[in-house]
Amino acid sequence: MVDLIYREAALRGDARAESVLRRFPKASVVECGRYGEVFNPKAQNFRLQKKRPALILARKHRRRMLPAPPGYGIGGAHNYYFSHMLNCVYDCRYCFLQGMFRSANYVLFVNFESFQRDMDELLARHAGEPVWFFSGYDCDSLALDGMSGFADAFLPFFAGRPRAFLELRTKSTQVSALLRRAALPNVVTAFSFTPEEISRTLERGVPSIAKRIKAAARLQQNGWPVALRFDPLMDSADFCGQYARLFDAVFAALDAGALHSVSLGAFRMPRNFYKNIARLYPGEKLFARAYAAAGGVTVYPPQTERAMVDFCAEKIRRHIPARKFFHNSAPAHAPGV
């Protein structure tokens, strides 16, 4: 899958970096200084790189835990997000990462222990209170878990800290690391869905809805908290039909009463990211249609958005109580993860 790996020189001999390298014995390994030398240069083209992304093994030195924006979260008072990776193995045309980064290369931050130290500091700062940590902000939490070993490193950490809550957000079916362990009540796996027709056109490489529902059901059957994210809601001529069919399929296969939470949010994207992506894909219908602007964010026209949200909210509330339902409006969030 990866035939070119950049490794920060400081990671020579690092056990986690070495174990990732061992998975790709045929890859060329190129030593670099800080990962930004490879990831940030201006002249790069995200769309071309997406054809064959390289892997960058790096350490994250600063800003590992960031406060989640207002309007983000699922009921907790203290919400932080973090990314152990940048970029994603999938290729969703609406994904804001394409507009935010110049490079489509995967960056894996291997200093998991530093992230965990930061989490402990935040738990100490909010003594006695629950604290939520959202992963998968700049990546899919689990899609490359087999390579990154993220779940294996973080599940034991959360097992010992019942006040700390972890959300794993994913469009993948990579749940084996969870299924190997006893369920943790404070680790929620949130599966993102769009209707089959939208997924087929706009989400390249993403497993089918049926497979994702199956993965979610297996987690539920093994006692793991599962959540659903209908985010972003994507407009289409048959919007109501497509979403009604999706809800029917999801709620028929999962135990609605056991769901941790369900959230939704209409497609939205910071305006500058939107412009970057529309430039990358001038032949894409998604970026040909008219949008509205709201405070630096590209959104559907308000009446369209309201109709979409109201329709879905009404359908979802038939299955779950209001306290488990959240309308996510935070603009900068990776919409689909």
Place this chain on the structure above:
Amino acid sequence: MLALITALPSEARPLIDTLRLKRIIPESPFAVYRGDDVFLIVSGIGAVASACAVGFLRGQMDAPAAWLNVGIAGHANLAVGEAMLANKITAAAGGRNWYPPRVFPWAGHDGALVTVPQPRAAYAAGEAYDMEAAGFYPAACRFADAELVQCLKIISDGPLSPMSGLDRTKVAGLVHARMETVLQLAGILQSLCAERVYDSPGGALYEKISRQARFSETQKQQLKNRLRRLALLVPRADDDAMTALAGAQSAAQILRRLEARLNAASRDLGHG
């Protein structure tokens, strides 16, 4: 379009012959050759000369290009005659690094390339040495996406084969022997470049409408953009646009009508 750049005439000769390039611009600071969809420039030795040649050649081309530097290099381990694609370029003077992104499969050798200001006879393990890449690469990245800028080096010398044994015929022979690799890489870069030209030129409808009123340069871009979007949203966009524009006089009015048409077409596409 492909822009080839070599430092030496003897590196260029096999490329000129194989690609049947013809010399153009006789009175110029650099020897420049042209063929179907290919330019070649001989820069002379050194990073500064290479960077200048890139700028000069870009001025001669009327379309965006992929850039490929082909030349000889020294290497401690690779055998003479092997080809190596640079995955890292370091300027020995200053220590700056560049990492040419590779978005295509590559079964051949790849490795680090150090650009030195003077020929050197000491070879560190795992590195190739040339005198141009650190000038060529950043200069070419000003005119093309980094993915379209690559350096392919043919190993000409090493600890057991000193540089002193090289002459023009040997250099040309080394490049000639790796022509298949050069052409393969050139082909990959050319197709990536063709893919990269994402902006539509506008088409006949654009030409027609842009003559109907006085459009500023910005308005011409807006017109092109709106027509492109309309073509993606509605069937028979040309007829659709002409109907929407019936009676429109000024550039501003035409643009407003198109915007309104796009809004309506977007509503038809979705939830309302």
